[in-house]
Amino acid sequence: MPHMARKEMGLDSMTNFEHSIGSIVKVTDGDIERFIELARADPMHKYRFCANPTADDPISEMIICHLADTIVPVHKHHGKSESFHWIKGAADVVLYTDSGEVMDIIPMGEHGHWFRVPYYRLNSDTYHTLKILSPVIVFLEVTPGPWHYEDLYRDWET
Numbered sequence: 156m157p158h159m160a161r162k163e164m165g166l167d168s169m170t171n172f173e174h175s176i177g178s179i180v181k182v183t184d185g186d187i188e189r190f191i192e193l194a195r196a197d198p199m200h201k202y203r204f205c206a207n208p209t210a211d212d213p214i215s216e217m218i219i220c221h222l223a224d225t226i227v228p229v230h231k232h233h234g235k236s237e238s239f240h241w242i243k244g245a246a247d248v249v250l251y252t253d254s255g256e257v258m259d260i261i262p263m264g265e266h267g268h269w270f271r272v273p274y275y276r277l278n279s280d281t282y283h284t285l286k287i288l289s290p291v292i293v294f295l296e297v298t299p300g301p302w303h304y305e306d307l308y309r310d311w312e313t
Contacts, residue, residue, distance in 0.1 A: 171196075172203035180206045182218060187242065191291055194220040201225045218242070220293045225250040228284040229234040237298045238276040241265050244292035248275060263294070 171193055182204070188303035194202040207215055221227065229251060239248070241263050248261040258281075264271025277283065286290070 156297045159273075161184055171199070172205060172249065173212075174205045174208055174274045176208055181254075182206075185259065187218070190218060190220045190293065194291070196224055207300065213300050215296075215298050215300045217296045218293065219296055220291065221285070221287055222247075223287050223290050227287075229282050229284045231280050232298060233280055234279050236276060237296060239263060239274065240295040240297075241268075241273045242291035242293040242295065243270075244287070245271055245282060246288050246292050247286040249284050249286055250277075251284075253282065256284075 173180055186204075188203055192200050202220045204218040205215065206217070243265055245262070245264040245268060248263055249257060250259040250261070252258050261275050262271045263275065263285075264273065266273045
């Protein structure tokens, strides 16, 4: 089990997450299964393990778990890149123009999953969301910090 700080609860739409503590962070297959169980227990069916010790770190590294019915609002990160390295399951990253038109769909999946991409990086302020295609997805998201809710959300259908 990774060495973690206390569970933080109730921050906007993110209700189930932990920050790591200590100078070395390891995540095992057993930890991934625990994250999935924590997502199952969460009312919004998601969980986030933050390898960085605080939200104010210059880099946010988060192992994110979503169940199939998790809604990921369309959003973009102002002046920040974002990358995903897929661990488990399958989803489509849907990219949108500023006017809400679909401009690309990236099929994400774990290594060895036919016709799916295990890694992507978004270098621009582009609206995007996830369409979850499997019972559970787990992925590593890396984005420059500090990580706070300055993301913009759109009301169009996702």
